[in-house]
Amino acid sequence: MVDLMFGTGLRISEVLALRWTDVDLGEQPTVRVSGTLVYLKKKGMQRQERTKTSSGFRILTLPVFAVDVLLRRSVEAIPTETNAVFPSGKGTWKWPNNYRRSVRDALKMMNDHGGISSHVFRKSVATLIDAEATLEAAAAVLGHSGTAVTSKHYVKKATAAPDMSAILDQFGGIRNEKDG
Template sequence: MARPRQTIGTFGEITTHKTASGRIEARARFRDWDGVARQVSATAETEAGATRALKKKLAERSLYQPASGHLTPDSPFGDLVDYWLDDIKLEDRISRTTQLLYERNMRTLVLPVFGHLTLREIGVARCDHFIKALARQSYNRAKQARVVMRLALALAVRHEIIPQNPMVSVSTLRRPPSTPNALTSLEVNAIRAVIGRWEAGEGHISGPKPDGQLGAIVEVMLGTSARIGEVLAIRRRDVDLTSALPTIGIAGTIISRQGEATFRQDHPKTARSRRIVTLPSFTAEAVRRRLAMAGDLEPDSLLLQTRNGSPFSTANVSRSLRQVLERAGITGVSPHMFRRTVATAIHDNASLQLAAELLGHTDSRITAQHYIRRNELVNPATAELLDRAFARPDN
């Protein structure tokens, strides 16, 4: 009769015998991850000691098995999450910031609902209901939860823990309709005026006086379409005001993570986001004023920086902008709104493709969907055409 085959990571019967030196040797056959059963041994002064030493060696040998070896369809979902988080750190294909975002979304959005379920219990119907229920609260949270669940369960499929990924069959999320909000030229100039008065010291009571950098940040955002983190990451070496056409290179971004000091990352959000932008005159003038005020900057020094020379965090700049504008009764303005404002202006006066190129988008559909404010004014030429078509005979 055929002998039953061992499963991966198990060992056969332990046998012991006395060696020529008088010590006791314990042996067992252990089936490794490659499917080959190998003999493993350990020695000690006594049979019990040799057996304990062998079992310890076998346990240590199990550590060389893939980490997923301890996961089965009956494992809790939380165990898969821990394994998945370790895996994305080892892969090192996504940024540390994205890793932290994935972990936060998994622990705050998904685990409270799925943490006590086994992998076997997580099917399409349960996942579909969860995503739809979350979407009723927030489309963005549902989208974030969908991403991390799909990635974690895909890992379980690749490592043969479960046969298929239930998230593949979950119904598509429908983004609620929305219109990108952008500023008009009148609103832009009103914001400039408010910041100008604040930087001139109007109403200043205590604390350090404004140093002109908030206004410079706004002018650079308006002149480049750059994200706030990209603007704050501009170095002296990225600025060229001596050429016939002054330019700024967008070549990094500012990163702030919980528990870590804010720092400059040496690349922007995407590869396409790395670009050199020709400056309009108002931005070039704002940068010249900033350079004059900053004095001699080293090539790698940040154009915009705190009083102690460290990077600004995007959160602090956003808060300062909001507070200054709200004192003047202007609400709802964020740094990202300037990016949409620039995209809308370029689209309305040139083309969607040029707007996408300026923003650093690889797909102009992203620009159109998320950055262009729809112009509700129909071409006035229609009135003349209709007059010609349907004019009253007595006119």
């Protein structure tokens, strides 16, 4: 699941809501994000047939490493009623909170200071896409309707400003000799 989260920027509940009918491993491998998991008091964990927001529906082209994960899972997949890509051991929908806890525990073991959550995967995807492509592309991959939320909450701000020294040297060319 972590590989798929890094390869798509999906939320945990979106990854867990993926069905094999949402996956196309053909010539241009894609995944269709068309739902999320929600807990309903009388029914338990259910797949909601819409995304968290109206702009959340999207079709994402998959990177090679995510395709490899899905190919392995497709070979090992046991048919379930849910058709989930990542079903529970009983073949039902896997609870996002249980997976979050597992990820949190694993991250704590790797990082003595804690403070890292599974949301770091989504933030890493947004930051990389912003750096290598555009903020608009990062927002689209995350399923945001605009760039404001992506910029404010997901893209890591650079700690070093870009090197603009050559541009700023223009001010040095207009100095008065007596001013030094």
